[in-house]
Amino acid sequence: MLRRILALTIKEFIVILKNKKSRMVLIIPPIAQIIVFGYAATFDLKDVGVAIYNEDRGEVSRDVIARFQGARVFKIVNWIQSDREIAPILNEQKALMVLHFHEDFSKDILRGKGGNLQIILDGRNSNTALIALSYCRQIISDFNRAYSKRFRGVLPPARLKVRAWFNRTLNSHWFIIPGIVALLTIVVTLEVTALSVAKEREAGTFDQLLVTPMTPFEILLGKSLPGLIIGILEGTFIILMTCFWFEIPLRGSLLVLYSGLFVFLLSAIGIGLMISSISLTQQQGLMGAFMFLVPAVVLSGFATPIANMPEFVQRFTLLNPMRYFLVIVRSVFLQGAGFDILWTQYIPLAIIGVVSLAVAAALFRKRMY
Amino acid sequence: MNKKRMRLKGLIKKESLQIIRDPSSIGIAFLLPVVLLLIFGYGVSLDAEHVPIGIVIEKPGHLAMDFTGGFYNSEYFSPTVFSNIQEAEKALMKRRIMAICWIRSDFERRVLSTKDSPVGIIVNGVDANQAKIVTGYITGVWIKWLSQYARSKGLRLDAPVNVEQRIWFNAAVRSRNFLVPGLIAVIMTLIGGMLTSMVVAREWERGTMEALLVTPVRIKEVILGKIIPYFVLGMGGMAISVVIAIFIFHVPFRGSFLALTYASALFMLTAIFLGLLISTAAGSQFVAGQIAIVITFLPAFMLSGFVFDINSMPFPIQVITHIVAARYFVSILQSLFLVGNVWKIYIINCIWLMVMALLFFRIIRKKSHKRLA
Structure with missing residues (x-):
């Protein structure tokens, strides 16, 4: 039995690796993608274009502007003189926001009243707008604190002391890059498995495989092993890149991480083989892989949180293996979580894996007739 | 010309048939x-709503209740009360809550005497973007409380600079x-x-x-x-x-x-x-x-x-x-x-x-x- 499985595994590897183009597809894109996406995927702002519209001649507005000039997030790109200039600047995305100081800004503040600083933002990307706005608030509230202390001697009754756990500077790379481990691993695994049965079916060689002494279970193992081995290799590569190239701290244990990777791969392979055995042609196999992969990625919590989804979509994501593995990778990397916290993620993954593999094996025979 | 068009037409027809038949x-x-x-x-969606937040009040008092009331009245939060900070931290580890608002026992005394009383906010930073947005919401609760507090005491605590935001193209963000x-x-x-x-x-x-x-x-x-x-x-x-x-x-x-x-x-x-x-x-x-x-x-x-x-x-x-x-x-x-x-x-x-x-x-x-x- 072992010899038969081994023979099939070797044959699968040859099929995957003999074609130079197909070899390239497995090796080059993950390397390019982890680097490009690793740098590209960020919610943090930098060099946000700010236009300043200062009708105030006073000192206070100058102090406030100086604080914006000193902030790394912002870059002052434009000084404007009239209301009419605001719209074109925002419409054409020359700046993300306009700071408007009214004529009486400094005077109001010196008189002890509050001065109004109007911030007009381009809300096209609402996330960018919200984050930029919260940076502005931070700058203004620091300014207010310093100003009150110096000139008024009164401080507000309470202040917030915010601490972020697990990611002190709230660098969003730390969130996204471990997620890429899950993303690229599932893509590669599906590529390897989703066409493997369909290809043979189209060529007619699958029927031949079925009449060999191999049981469906053995065929299943033989077809799964290449995906598992390639998945673990690619996963390891990406984990290494995450640790050493992007220097994301790995606070948990490798054992927890790799057990997660293993069950995740099982479920990905199961789904890939299931798609492949339903398909009669490679085109259908490819489409099936796409149809699974795209929602699996978009609705995984990779970029947008599952908690923000409506209830029925949240329930739908329970079927998505990526959802669980993302939690595992991120918790192991940033939080150093162990099995005690993460077991709730392993169990659904294992269930998805076992069920889909069983269905795939059952379909091997079924689709013959 | 005519032949060209005929050939093209034939090909389009063939492709179209292939599409229709499959x-x-x-x-x-x-x-x-x-x-x-x-x-x-x-x-x-990137809009967080009903963010689970843990609230720890070490010494119940009028002011502390008043402050945390802001979380109950906001649609952005769904608060849970914890009796001590250790429990809240445990829940944060298990991702049951996204943030903790920790009001220490000396909160009221410091608000009334020295001012500048610190309120501890701990956010789970794993999802950095959401953490930032949630921090922004919490800041909103705080600002609202400050102005209410000032009004109730008849104090003039106008902040020197007020931010008046206008978000174009997508006012509801x-x-x-x-x-x-x-x-x-x-x-x-x-x-x-x-x-x-x-x-x-x-x-x-x-x-x-x-x-x-x-x-x-x-x-x-x-x-x-x-x-x-x-x-x-x-x-x-x-x-x-x-x-x-x-x-x-x-x-x-x-x-x-x-x-x-x-x-x-x-x-x-x-x-x-x-x-x-x-x-x-x-x-x-x-x-x-x-x-x-x-x-x-x-x-x-x-x-x-x-x-x-x-x-x-x-x-x-x-x-x-x-x-x-x-x-x-x-x-x-x-x-x-x-x-x-x-x-x-x-x-x-x-x-x-x-x-x-x-x-x-x-x-x-x-x-x-x-x-x-």
Whole structure:
């Protein structure tokens, strides 16, 4: 039995690796993608274009502007003189926001009243707008604190002391890059498995495989092993890149991480083989892989949180293996979580894996007739 | 001329028949955008609501209750009370709550005497973006409390500078308004690529390409014959997506439909050319399929500016994003939907799309010629 499985595994590897183009597809894109996406995927702002519209001649507005000039997030790109200039600047995305100081800004503040600083933002990307706005608030509230202390001697009754756990500077790379481990691993695994049965079916060689002494279970193992081995290799590569190239701290244990990777791969392979055995042609196999992969990625919590989804979509994501593995990778990397916290993620993954593999094996025979 | 037209017509007819007889392509073009857009439109949102927050009050008192009341009255939070900080921290570890508001026993005394009483806020920073947004919401609760407190005591505690924000184009700051137009671009990239990436590879694999090549048909006609039916299909899917965005997701549309149609046509051509290019270059359906997965979906998802703002990327990556056609279309769509006809943005992005389409077309022609020799 072992010899038969081994023979099939070797044959699968040859099929995957003999074609130079197909070899390239497995090796080059993950390397390019982890680097490009690793740098590209960020919610943090930098060099946000700010236009300043200062009708105030006073000192206070100058102090406030100086604080914006000193902030790394912002870059002052434009000084404007009239209301009419605001719209074109925002419409054409020359700046993300306009700071408007009214004529009486400094005077109001010196008189002890509050001065109004109007911030007009381009809300096209609402996330960018919200984050930029919260940076502005931070700058203004620091300014207010310093100003009150110096000139008024009164401080507000309470202040917030915010601490972020697990990611002190709230660098969003730390969130996204471990997620890429899950993303690229599932893509590669599906590529390897989703066409493997369909290809043979189209060529007619699958029927031949079925009449060999191999049981469906053995065929299943033989077809799964290449995906598992390639998945673990690619996963390891990406984990290494995450640790050493992007220097994301790995606070948990490798054992927890790799057990997660293993069950995740099982479920990905199961789904890939299931798609492949339903398909009669490679085109259908490819489409099936796409149809699974795209929602699996978009609705995984990779970029947008599952908690923000409506209830029925949240329930739908329970079927998505990526959802669980993302939690595992991120918790192991940033939080150093162990099995005690993460077991709730392993169990659904294992269930998805076992069920889909069983269905795939059952379909091997079924689709013959 | 006449013969040329006849040949082209024949080819288009053949491709169209092939599409009609294999209902899966029609499914891809019409059903898929609907399903994907509905699922994603509902599923993709960056707006946090009912964020679970833990509240720890070490010494119950009027002021502490008053302060935390802000969390109960806000739709952004759904608060849970913990009796001590250790328990709250445990819940934070287990991701049951996203943040903790920790009011120590000396809160009231310090508010009344020395002022500047610290309120401990701990956020789970694993999802840094959400953590920032939640911190922003918490700051909002705090600011509101400050002004209420001042009013109730008859104090003048006006902050020196008040921020008065105005958010243009998307006053309610709904992330769906920018995500849904972006999704249209991502979905259409997929569909264009998927529809066409296999068609040429399929002909080579089945040997029908050679049969086609011995006929007087020119390679340009073969390409056109393949493009036109898929283009029509793709535009149909596009139209449905726009209708869904406007009527189901209530994304405002402020530009002109003519401009939208033109830009969509350009983008559709680019996406289809890319699919054809893959399928010409790959030679076999197997490889074509693998390449299509790698170079259509993920780049459109990550590098188009659909969720991740291109301006925040490091410069070399910003340069790379220029080879992702979806980037131009996302920019056009976001402006057409939310702002209106911003011609400067529109024209620049259309030119880029046109350049890409032409480039792809030339490469396809060249590659196809080589095969002939």
